[in-house]
Amino acid sequence: MRTTIDIPEDLINEAMRVTQCPTKTELIKNALHHIIQKNKIKFLKNYKGKIDLNIDLNIIRDR
Numbered sequence: 001m002r003t004t005i006d007i008p009e010d011l012i013n014e015a016m017r018v019t020q021c022p023t024k025t026e027l028i029k030n031a032l033h034h035i036i037q038k039n040k041i042k043f044l045k046n047y048k049g050k051i052d053l054n055i056d057l058n059i060i061r062d063r
Contacts, residue, residue, distance in 0.1 A: 012024060021027040 012027065015021070015031070016024070016027050019027060019030060021030055
């Protein structure tokens with residue numbers, strides 16, 4: 001999919017330098033992947049301490 005966006009050139013150049021991404025396309029894909037991953041982790045952290053799994057490690061180890 002092609003999309004035209006206006007991103008400050010100095011921001012793109014710094015991001016490419018820091019991430020060692022060879023192309024702007026790879027940089028944008030990488031950034032979107034990390035944003036998605038970060039938000040999924042944030043969503044999962046909301047469940048911390050709210051789910052009772054009743055896991056017995058001794059039973060699992062005997063399998």
